[in-house]
Amino acid sequence: MNTQNNLVIKGIKNQRTYCMIKPDGVVRGLTGEIIRRIELSGLKIVALKMVKANKDMILKHYPVSDQSWVDKLGDKGLSTFSDLDLDINEFLGMNNKSEVGKSVADALVDYMTSAPIVCMIVEGVQAVDMVRKLAGHTLPFKADMGTIRGDFSVDSPVVANIEGRAIHNLFHTSETIQEAQNEINLWFSDSNEINYTRAGEDIMYSKTY
Ligand code: UDP
Ligand code: MG
Numbered sequence: 552m553n554t555q556n557n558l559v560i561k562g563i564k565n566q567r568t569y570c571m572i573k574p575d576g577v578v579r580g581l582t583g584e585i586i587r588r589i590e591l592s593g594l595k596i597v598a599l600k601m602v603k604a605n606k607d608m609i610l611k612h613y614p615v616s617d618q619s620w621v622d623k624l625g626d627k628g629l630s631t632f633s634d635l636d637l638d639i640n641e642f643l644g645m646n647n648k649s650e651v652g653k654s655v656a657d658a659l660v661d662y663m664t665s666a667p668i669v670c671m672i673v674e675g676v677q678a679v680d681m682v683r684k685l686a687g688h689t690l691p692f693k694a695d696m697g698t699i700r701g702d703f704s705v706d707s708p709v710v711a712n713i714e715g716r717a718i719h720n721l722f723h724t725s726e727t728i729q730e731a732q733n734e735i736n737l738w739f740s741d742s743n744e745i746n747y748t749r750a751g752e753d754i755m756y757s758k759t760y
Contacts, residue, residue, distance in 0.1 A: 563676055563677060564675070564676055564756075565674055565675075566674065566675065566676070566677060566678040566679060566728065567597070567672055567673070567674045567678055567731060567732075567735060568672070568673050568674075568678040568679045568681075568682050568724060568725045568731040569670070569671070569672055569673075569724070569725045569730075569731050569734035569735045569738060569739075570589075570670075570671050570673055570682050570686075570722065570723060570724035570725070571668050571669060571670045571671065571722070571723045571724075571738075572585050572668060572669040572671075572721065572722055573662070573663065573668055573719075573720070573721055573722060573723060574662065574663065574664075574665045574666035574667065574668060575662075575666075575704075575719040575720075575721055576669075576703075576721040576722055577601070577666055577667050577668060577669060578666050579703075579721075581703055581721060582669050584703075585699055585721070585722060586599075586669075586671075588685055588699060589671070589673055589682065589685060592675075592681060592685060593675060593676075593749075593751065593755055594673050594674065594675035594676075594678055594681060594682065595673065595674045595675055595747075595749045596671055596672070596673055596674075597672050597673070597674045597744075597745050597746070597747075598670075598671060598672040598739050598742055598745060599669070599670070599671050599672075600669070600670050601667050601668070601669050601670075602667060602668055602669075602670055602738075603664075603666075603667050603668075604663055604664055604668055605664060606660055606664055608737070608738075609659070609660045609663045609664060610660065611737055612663075612734060612737060612738075613656065613659060613660075615656045615660075618649065620652075621649060621652035621653055621656055622648045622649055622652050623652070624651075624652040624655045624656060625647070625648030625649055625650070625651035625652025625653075625655065626648050626652075627655075627689070627708070628648075628651045628652070628654075628655050628708065628712055629646070629648055629651055631690070631708040631709050631712070632709060632712070635709060637709065639651065639712075642709075642712070642713050643712060643713070651712075654712075654715070655712070655717065658711075658715060658716050658717040659717045661716070661717070662716060662717035662719070663717075670738045670739070672735055672739060678731075679724075679725055679726070679727065679728055679731050682724040682725075683724055683726065684698070685698060685699060685724075686698060686699050686700055686722050686723075686724045687699060687700035687701040688700065688701075689718070689720060690708055690718065690720070691704040691705050691706050691707075691718070691719075691720055692705070692707065694720075699721055699722045700720045700721055700722060703721055704719060704720050704721050706718050706719045706720065
């Protein structure tokens with residue numbers, strides 16, 4: 552096989568993503584179950600640690616100084632009210648995406664620092680998209696059954712917004728390769744590379760099975 556093919560295959564097979572079990576997942580004792588699902592998919596955990604995150608780390612993790620990211624968060628909040636024909640202004644006293652996004656971002660910091668989290672780097676074929684699929688939709692009621700969020704969380708974004716807290720959805724995983732790279736650098740900046748072969752890799756990628 553030529554060098555270019557080898558590089559493409561290596562890039563796809565060895566893709567890395569960053570994920571974390573959020574405070575509600577840890578305190579509800581779902582750490583083992585979530586790790587089990589990742590491992591059973593065939594993906595490989597190459598770094599793992601429990602951390603009590605501080606505000607500074609969460610502010611670096613979620614790009615709260617990026618206005619377009621805050622606005623996107625605000626849009627998600629606004630749409631959950633309009634979907635139910637509710638006037639967000641009546642409940643939150645605000646109705647523009649930047650203000651709503653800022654309030655969700657503040658709530659997110661409180662949520663993510665409220666208890667320990669479990670941070671992981673996961674490696675394997677299309678790892679970024681694969682772990683997003685295992686996680687399910689951001690909003691628990693839209694997450695399919697069989698996904699981590701669909702099976703174990705039931706929160707409502709409207710209720711969460713009115714109560715001034717973040718949606719409790721158990722699990723974070725990077726949305727893009729670039730986001731994964733940034734998050735891996737942030738949370739595992741001091742780690743040495745760990746490399747090992749998972750039993751089964753020969754079978755998963757063999758020509759004869
Ligand atoms: N979030 C929230 N309210 C919202 C939208 C998002 O509390 O209206 C929280 C939720 O915990 C979510 C996190 O913010 O997981 C980050 O939002 P993002 O849009 O990046 O979703 P994710 O990538 O986690 O699916
Ligand atoms: Mg996200």
